[in-house]
Amino acid sequence: xxxxxxxxxxxxxxxxxxxxxxxxxxxxxxxxxxxxxxxxxxxxxxxxxxxxxxxxxxxxxxxxxxxxxxxxxxxxxxxxxxxxxxxxxxxxxxxxxxxxxxxxxxxxxxxxxxxxxxxxxxxxxxxxxxxxxxxxxxxxxxxxxxxxxxxxxxxxxxxxxxxxxxxxxxxxxxxxxxxxxxxxxxxxxxxxxxxxxxxxxxxxxxxxxxxxxxxxxxxxxxxxxxxxxxxxxxxxxxxxxxxxxxxxxxxxxxxxxxxxxxxxxxxxxxxxxxxxxxxxxxxxxxxxxxxxxxxxxxxxxxxxxxxxxxxxxxxxxxxxxxxxxxxxxxxxxxxxxxxxxxxxxxxxxxxxxxxxxxxxxxxxxxxxxxxxxxxxxxxxxxxxxxxxxxxxxxxxxxxxxxxxxxxxxxxxxxxxxxxxxxxxxxxxxxxxxxxxxxxxxxxxxxxxxxxxxx
Numbered sequence: 001x002x003x004x005x006x007x008x009x010x011x012x013x014x015x016x017x018x019x020x021x022x023x024x025x026x027x028x029x030x031x032x033x034x035x036x037x038x039x040x041x042x043x044x045x046x047x048x049x050x051x052x053x054x055x056x057x058x059x060x061x062x063x064x065x066x067x068x069x070x071x072x073x074x075x076x077x078x079x080x081x082x083x084x085x086x087x088x089x090x091x092x093x094x095x096x097x098x099x100x101x102x103x104x105x106x107x108x109x110x111x112x113x114x115x116x117x118x119x120x121x122x123x124x125x126x127x128x129x130x131x132x133x134x135x136x137x138x139x140x141x142x143x144x145x146x147x148x149x150x151x152x153x154x155x156x157x158x159x160x161x162x163x164x165x166x167x168x169x170x171x172x173x174x175x176x177x178x179x180x181x182x183x184x185x186x187x188x189x190x191x192x193x194x195x196x197x198x199x200x201x202x203x204x205x206x207x208x209x210x211x212x213x214x215x216x217x218x219x220x221x222x223x224x225x226x227x228x229x230x231x232x233x234x235x236x237x238x239x240x241x242x243x244x245x246x247x248x249x250x251x252x253x254x255x256x257x258x259x260x261x262x263x264x265x266x267x268x269x270x271x272x273x274x275x276x277x278x279x280x281x282x283x284x285x286x287x288x289x290x291x292x293x294x295x296x297x298x299x300x301x302x303x304x305x306x307x308x309x310x311x312x313x314x315x316x317x318x319x320x321x322x323x324x325x326x327x328x329x330x331x332x333x334x335x336x337x338x339x340x341x342x343x344x345x346x347x348x349x350x351x352x353x354x355x356x357x358x359x360x361x362x363x364x365x366x367x368x369x370x371x372x373x374x375x376x377x378x379x380x381x382x383x384x385x386x387x388x389x390x391x392x393x394x395x396x397x398x399x400x401x402x403x404x405x406x407x408x409x410x411x412x413x414x415x416x417x418x419x420x421x422x423x424x425x426x427x428x429x430x431x432x433x434x435x436x437x438x439x440x441x442x443x444x445x446x447x448x449x450x451x452x453x454x
Contacts (some may be wrong), residue, residue, distance in 0.1 A: 032063050036097050039070050047071035062091045066098035082110040098291035135164035169199035185212045220244045237274045257285040290333045327448040332390050345451035363388040382413035389419040397426040
């Protein structure tokens with residue numbers, strides 16, 4: 001073979017290789033451009049297919065990986081998209097359609113979505129270094145610090161967000177709730193009020209304002225705030241429960257029951273702890289109104305779901321007697337007039353004569369004297385002060401102390417406290433050297449049985 005032929009072969013081979021690489025260098029970007037067009041037009045299936053074809057030949061093509069991630073996310077496959085973005089991060093070659101300032105916010109968002117808070121936070125902190133004047137990055141970093149229970153760092157980033165974007169209502173809200181959790185109520189109220197001013201439909205801010213009003217016993221303002229909070233679907237049930245609790249605190253049990261019944265109805269479709277709390281406070285309203293059957297109905301529904309919830313098991317045990325004992329049930333639930341008549345019968349059984357009888361908040365008060373017989377009939381009798389309590393809580397020392405002061409004011413010879421429940425040890429110790437007699441539910445039951453027979 002002549003030298004000329006050999007040179008021609010070598011030259012031809014070299015030219016072919018050169019043409020191949022020139023064509024490749026021209027065609028590859030064109031294919032990536034077509035891929036980008038597919039993604040932009042939301043033709044996700046075509047985009048995924050083309051991206052895989054490109055990556056089969058160029059596995060480290062960062063643009064193809066990035067565009068594939070975008071197509072997968074648009075197609076509802078966010079977890080696969082995250083895997084592709086991780087590959088982009090490992091390749092670390094940002095160019096063309098794969099820009100770093102677009103890539104990092106996307107991967108940070110997906111890290112957060114799939115509960116990788118550490119990775120997401122690292123990305124946002126890196127973005128802050130890249131773009132130190134972007135308030136969104138500070139805000140998202142603050143949220144991630146808050147998720148990690150690092151309130152101080154979260155507050156710093158929320159404050160930085162507000163410095164850069166003073167009209168950011170969400171940043172004000174998040175900072176306000178952090179201050180609320182730290183019991184810095186005055187500062188929290190100012191920040192949350194600002195959040196509402198910036199965005200009047202930020203109803204969840206009203207919820208935390210209501211909580212603070214409630215905790216400072218400003219129930220009127222609390223009720224108004226919770227009324228606004230109901231407009232947020234996430235806080236609607238909680239706001240109704242809180243309104244119910246506020247009405248209980250001001251002894252408006254009718255309105256309290258109305259709010260709590262609404263909460264129960266809303267949670268019936270998807271029962272959770274909120275349902276139990278709503279039923280518990282609804283039962284409290286019924287108990288305070290002496291609708292014991294209705295209270296028991298709510299306690300039983302709670303007990304069927306969670307036996308250890310608050311004092312429900314104890315309540316059911318306390319009221320077990322009512323299911324089997326009509327006389328005690330009448331004592332607790334009868335109308336005011338029937339209750340007064342029942343008290344008269346009890347005192348007659350105790351050989352006492354009533355001088356005065358009146359209703360009280362917890363039952364009734366009676367001033368009586370012992371009945372005289374024989375030669376002592378005309379002797380002047382010292383008054384006896386008697387308090388009936390139709391309640392379902394123990395009577396403690398402060399109530400007995402107050403009762404003792406009333407005995408002294410009346411200049412009564414002694415006092416009798418009669419309750420449908422029990423007396424605490426402290427209450428009993430207080431009366432050891434004082435003229436006060438206790439009649440608890442066990443002894444009361446005996447008197448009720450006698451009264452019913454008459």
